[in-house]
Amino acid sequence: MSERVFSVSDILIYLKKQFSNDYFLTNINVEGEIGNFTNHSSGHWYFTLKDNSSLINCCMFHMNNVRVGFLPKNGDKVILRANVSIYERSGQLQLVASTMKLSGEGDFYVQFEKMKKKLAPLGYFDESRKKKVPQYPETISIVTGANTAALQDIIITISKRWPAVKLRIHNAIVQGKEALDSIPKALKQADEDNSDVMILARGGGSVDDLWCFNDEGIANTIFNLKTPIVTGIGHEIDFTIADLVADKRCATPTAAAQAVTPDYYKVKEQVENFTSTIYNQITNMLQNYQQQYDYCMTSLSNYQNRISNLSLQIDNMNNAIASSLKQRITNASSQIQANSLRIMTAYKASLTNNGFVLETSAKNAQNALKALLLKKQSEFGQQLARLDGVSPLKTMQRGYSLVYSDGMLVKSIDDIKIDDKIVVQLLDGKAKAEVYEKEKD
Amino acid sequence: MEEMTFEKAMERLQQITDILSKNQCTLDEGIKLFEEALKLTEFCNTKLKACEERLNELSKKLEN
Numbered sequence: 001m002s003e004r005v006f007s008v009s010d011i012l013i014y015l016k017k018q019f020s021n022d023y024f025l026t027n028i029n030v031e032g033e034i035g036n037f038t039n040h041s042s043g044h045w046y047f048t049l050k051d052n053s054s055l056i057n058c059c060m061f062h063m064n065n066v067r068v069g070f071l072p073k074n075g076d077k078v079i080l081r082a083n084v085s086i087y088e089r090s091g092q093l094q095l096v097a098s099t100m101k102l103s104g105e106g107d108f109y110v111q112f113e114k115m116k117k118k119l120a121p122l123g124y125f126d127e128s129r130k131k132k133v134p135q136y137p138e139t140i141s142i143v144t145g146a147n148t149a150a151l152q153d154i155i156i157t158i159s160k161r162w163p164a165v166k167l168r169i170h171n172a173i174v175q176g177k178e179a180l181d182s183i184p185k186a187l188k189q190a191d192e193d194n195s196d197v198m199i200l201a202r203g204g205g206s207v208d209d210l211w212c213f214n215d216e217g218i219a220n221t222i223f224n225l226k227t228p229i230v231t232g233i234g235h236e237i238d239f240t241i242a243d244l245v246a247d248k249r250c251a252t253p254t255a256a257a258q259a260v261t262p263d264y265y266k267v268k269e270q271v272e273n274f275t276s277t278i279y280n281q282i283t284n285m286l287q288n289y290q291q292q293y294d295y296c297m298t299s300l301s302n303y304q305n306r307i308s309n310l311s312l313q314i315d316n317m318n319n320a321i322a323s324s325l326k327q328r329i330t331n332a333s334s335q336i337q338a339n340s341l342r343i344m345t346a347y348k349a350s351l352t353n354n355g356f357v358l359e360t361s362a363k364n365a366q367n368a369l370k371a372l373l374l375k376k377q378s379e380f381g382q383q384l385a386r387l388d389g390v391s392p393l394k395t396m397q398r399g400y401s402l403v404y405s406d407g408m409l410v411k412s413i414d415d416i417k418i419d420d421k422i423v424v425q426l427l428d429g430k431a432k433a434e435v436y437e438k439e440k441d
Numbered sequence: 442m443e444e445m446t447f448e449k450a451m452e453r454l455q456q457i458t459d460i461l462s463k464n465q466c467t468l469d470e471g472i473k474l475f476e477e478a479l480k481l482t483e484f485c486n487t488k489l490k491a492c493e494e495r496l497n498e499l500s501k502k503l504e505n
Contacts, residue, residue: 134448135448135451136446136447136448136451137448138446138447159495159496159499160496160499162492163492163495163496163499164488164491164492164495196448264489264492264493264496267451267489268489270451271451271454271482271485271486271489274451274454274455274458274478274481274482274485275478275479275482277458278454278457278458278461278474278475278478278482279475281458281461281462281471282461282471282472282474282475285461285464285468285471286468288464289468
């Protein structure tokens with residue numbers, strides 16, 4: 001019976017399969033130091049991971065290393081999440097990494113992010129609540145480590161830029177656990193100075209050294225300060241929670257000192273500029289007013305001339321009107337006279353005509369009247385003759401008489417009684433009588 | 442009256458410059474502003490002189 005012979009590939013494929021099925025060899029965290037790092041043109045990373053006594057080949061494919069966020073270098077201590085595997089072509093054991101983070105810092109980063117997430121909703125980082133840092137402070141409080149290079153840098157920078165400012169220095173422990181009490185205490189003391197601005201500073205250091213500045217207690221203290229605060233912690237790349245809560249973040253202590261002070265020489269220049277600008281402005285203003293005044297005076301003078309001309313024109317017009325009016329009145333007057341004369345003549349003529357008509361009418365009337373008189377006279381004669389015919393006198397001529405009693409004509413025997421005195425009217429006289437007897441027919 | 446500070450003086454000088462440059466005042470107001478500006482620049486110059494003296498002191502210290 002012959003023994004089974006395996007190819008190299010068979011063995012390696014088998015081993016690879018075994019590794020991938022082993023729970024303890026997949027998706028595990030491995031810590032070590034990077035060596036022989038190669039960033040291949042394909043985008044994959046090849047390197048070794050070693051500790052004090054051992055070494056293992058590693059690879060990290062492009063699809064995974066794009067998410068790492070930094071480019072590792074030899075000597076970096078990292079933690080890989082990886083699978084243990086076999087590279088068949090060389091038969092070498094290797095770690096195929098899916099994630100990589102710097103050891104130590106990785107945890108710090110997570111904690112930093114956690115703290116950020118916790119404080120952000122409380123408004124700790126809101127720009128709207130940040131206080132304005134004054135441009136020309138008269139007093140500056142400084143919180144930093146005693147006798148540190150950071151403090152020296154700050155003092156020198158401020159002295160050069162804005163030397164008359166008063167500095168109030170508050171020492172604090174700026175590293176380690178003691179810093180967590182010391183920094184808030186110093187910040188509160190500095191806040192009592194009622195300075196125009198304060199600086200919280202610390203020189204560069206490892207992430208571990210600066211970690212205290214990510215503490216919630218310090219963040220709280222900074223948040224509740226009434227004095228504007230500028231931070232200068234570590235270097236350009238260091239960003240702490242204290243920086244985020246502060247009213248202004250600067251990369252270094254020196255930068256913080258620059259941020260809270262103006263440059264003396266520039267300010268001097270600015271003040272000189274103000275003086276000359278304002279002098280020029282007021283001079284311009286005066287010149288403008290002078291020009292306006294001159295213009296007004298010229299306009300007024302022109303206006304006066306115009307008024308004089310107008311006045312002259314008005315006078316001329318008045319004269320013209322007066323003379324024209326006079327002429328018209330004279331014309332009208334002579335016309336009226338002429339008219340009056342004509343009317344008088346016409347009237348006279350009319351009167352003469354009328355007189356003639358009147359005379360004729362009078363003659364006609366006279367003739368008519370005469371005719372009427374003659375007619376009336378003839379009618380009267382006739383009437384008289386008729387009257388004469390029926391006159392009682394005529395009757396009396398024939399022997400009749402009239403009897404009156406008490407002035408009343410007696411027409412009946414009943415009108416008189418015995419002893420009445422009566423008057424008998426005869427044609428040529430009257431007789432008084434007394435009734436002594438009467439007899440009715 | 443509020444205490445004058447360098448910060449306020451510089452702010453006011455800027456305001457005065459703006460007002461004058463925009464012709465937003467009468468001649469009388471302009472003259473008053475000019476007077477105020479002179480006082481402010483005098484105040485600023487006094488402060489700056491103090492700065493300069495201190496600067497000189499510090500320079501001497503550094504030289505020694």
